[in-house]
Amino acid sequence: MQQTDQTDDGVTLWHVSQARSFRILWALHEAGIPHRVEYMSFAGKALRAPEYLAISPAGRVPAVRVDGQTMFESGAILEYLSETRAPHLGRAPGHPDRRAFLEWLHYAETLGQHQAQLTQQHIMLREDWMRSPTVMRLEATRLARALNGVALVVQGQDWLLPSGFSAVDIAVGYNLHIARRFIRLDQIPGLAAYHARLTARPGFQAAAAADGPGEIYTRDFYEAPDDQPR
Numbered sequence: 001m002q003q004t005d006q007t008d009d010g011v012t013l014w015h016v017s018q019a020r021s022f023r024i025l026w027a028l029h030e031a032g033i034p035h036r037v038e039y040m041s042f043a044g045k046a047l048r049a050p051e052y053l054a055i056s057p058a059g060r061v062p063a064v065r066v067d068g069q070t071m072f073e074s075g076a077i078l079e080y081l082s083e084t085r086a087p088h089l090g091r092a093p094g095h096p097d098r099r100a101f102l103e104w105l106h107y108a109e110t111l112g113q114h115q116a117q118l119t120q121q122h123i124m125l126r127e128d129w130m131r132s133p134t135v136m137r138l139e140a141t142r143l144a145r146a147l148n149g150v151a152l153v154v155q156g157q158d159w160l161l162p163s164g165f166s167a168v169d170i171a172v173g174y175n176l177h178i179a180r181r182f183i184r185l186d187q188i189p190g191l192a193a194y195h196a197r198l199t200a201r202p203g204f205q206a207a208a209a210a211d212g213p214g215e216i217y218t219r220d221f222y223e224a225p226d227d228q229p230r
C-alpha cells in the first residue's frame with residue numbers, strides 16, 4: 001500500500017483509481033477536509049490481505065479511517081462525513097429534501113450494480129468466451145433506463161435536490177462519470193449538461209487530479225457487441 005499526502009486530521013481513504021472510492025475522494029476535496037490517501041490496486045493481493053479484510057470485509061473500496069474507527073460503504077461514508085464535517089453536503093432529518101436525499105444516495109447503488117456488471121463483462125472477464133453480448137446489451141439498456149430517472153430531475157434543476165448541490169450529486173455524479181463509457185450521455189436529454197456541471201466543479205477537478213493513474217477503464221467507450229456467433 002502506497003501512502004501519499006501526509007496531511008492527516010484523522011481521515012484516511014483507501015482508494016483505487018476510477019473506483020467507487022472516487023466518491024469519497026471527491027467529497028473530501030469538495031468540502032476541503034484534510035485527508036490522506038492509501039492508493040490500492042485491483043492488481044495483486046492487497047485488497048485480499050487479512051489486514052485490509054479487517055477494514056473492509058469483502059475487500060472492497062472505499063474504506064476510510066475516521067474519528068479513530070474504520071468504515072466501509074461509500075453511501076454510509078458520504079452520510080457520515082456530511083454529518084460530522086460537511087453539513088452543507090448532507091440533508092439532516094427534518095430538512096425538506098431529507099427523503100429525496102436518502103433516495104438518491106441509495107439510488108447511486110442501483111446505478112452502481114449495472115456498472116459493475118458492465119465492468120465485469122467488458123473488462124474483468126478477459127477472454128471472449130467468458131463474456132455475454134446479451135448481458136452486455138441488457139445491462140447497458142438497464143443502466144440507461146435507470147439514468148433516465150436522473151435525467152428527468154436534472155433537466156429542470158441544476159442538481160438532484162431543489163435545495164442545491166449535495167453529497168447525492170457526488171454519489172450519482174460518480175456513476176454518471178463512469179456510465180459515459182457504456183452509455184451515450186448525449187442521447188438522454190439533460191445528462192450531458194449535468195455531467196458538465198458536475199465536472200466543472202473545483203472539488204471534482206481536484207479529486208480527478210488526485211485520482212491516480214486509471215487502471216480500470218482504458219477506453220473512452222465500450223460498445224456492446226452484437227449477438228452474432230464470433
Ligand SMILES: N[C@@H](CCC(=O)N[C@@H](CS)C(=O)NCC(=O)O)C(=O)O
Pocket residue numbers: 018019020021047058059060061062072073074075109
Ligand atoms: N456498495 C459498495 C461497493 C464497493 C465496491 O464494490 N467497490 C468495488 C470498486 S468500484 C471494489 O472494491 N471491487 C473489488 C472487488 O470486487 O473485489 C460501496 O459503494 O462502497
